[in-house]
Amino acid sequence: MNRRPVVTIDGPAGAGKSTISKLLASRLSFFYLDTGALYRAFAYRLKCEGWDGTEQKIADICREMKVSLKNEAGRFRVLVDGEDVSEKIRTEEIGLLASKISAIPLLRKHLLPVQREMAVVGGVVAEGRDMGTVVFPEAEIKFFLDASVGERASRRYLELVEKGQPVILKDIENDLIRRDCQDRERSVAPLTVPTDAVVIDSSDKSVSQVVEIMIAVIERRYPLAKPFSE
Numbered sequence: 035m036n037r038r039p040v041v042t043i044d045g046p047a048g049a050g051k052s053t054i055s056k057l058l059a060s061r062l063s064f065f066y067l068d069t070g071a072l073y074r075a076f077a078y079r080l081k082c083e084g085w086d087g088t089e090q091k092i093a094d095i096c097r098e099m100k101v102s103l104k105n106e107a108g109r110f111r112v113l114v115d116g117e118d119v120s121e122k123i124r125t126e127e128i129g130l131l132a133s134k135i136s137a138i139p140l141l142r143k144h145l146l147p148v149q150r151e152m153a154v155v156g157g158v159v160a161e162g163r164d165m166g167t168v169v170f171p172e173a174e175i176k177f178f179l180d181a182s183v184g185e186r187a188s189r190r191y192l193e194l195v196e197k198g199q200p201v202i203l204k205d206i207e208n209d210l211i212r213r214d215c216q217d218r219e220r221s222v223a224p225l226t227v228p229t230d231a232v233v234i235d236s237s238d239k240s241v242s243q244v245v246e247i248m249i250a251v252i253e254r255r256y257p258l259a260k261p262f263s264e
């Protein structure tokens with residue numbers, strides 16, 4: 035039986051990667067792998083314990099902390115040493131800290147095999163910043179999802195308002211710009227467009243339009259694999 039493909043989706047914060055990756059994974063019956071959640075889990079632990087800014091503290095957490103990602107009945111769950119932190123890691127503060135610590139080589143090195151292990155049998159939609167470039171350079175299908183800063187900020191704003199978080203649009207936009215800079219300019223595994231990726235600008239597209247474009251790309255390459263089976 036052919037191995038099912040790995041589909042990677044990279045792009046900046048707020049481009050719609052999570053919503054789209056989840057829907058795509060569900061359409062294909064693939065495992066949804068949100069690698070940002072791993073960096074967020076580390077950021078969350080550092081925030082809880084108080085970070086002295088040292089790499090030693092990160093090395094200690096790498097040694098001691100166990101993060102697992104689960105797809106349970108269509109819901110994506112993040113567990114840190116057995117505690118469900120799925121909601122707690124979704125704040126702007128944790129996002130910014132995750133972006134900051136994701137530039138630290140020892141953390142990226144620690145998470146590399148963790149991410150690869152989760153895709154070893156194929157049949158995965160993996161989203162992040164370095165999926166198609168570093169973690170899964172051999173992935174069969176790669177997408178880069180982009181959108182204008184203004185559009186990304188207003189989407190994120192509406193999402194947080196819906197969750198009841200008190201936010202200001204301009205702050206969100208500034209945070210996104212800062213995060214973009216950190217993610218694109220770090221020296222290890224920066225956010226870049228993989229050379230063999232299909233680039234989609236979602237600024238003027240609905241979620242379902244983007245998913246349909248992706249499905250069409252996948253079906254063109256795997257005409258006999260619809261739907262994918264084990």
Ligand code: DC
Nearest residue numbers: 069070071073132133136162163164
């Ligand atoms: O996708 P996200 O917003 O949940 O990711 C949070 C941060 O984690 C992001 O700003 C940069 C970092 N990250 C990364 O460096 N590499 C990844 N593959 C995924 C996320």
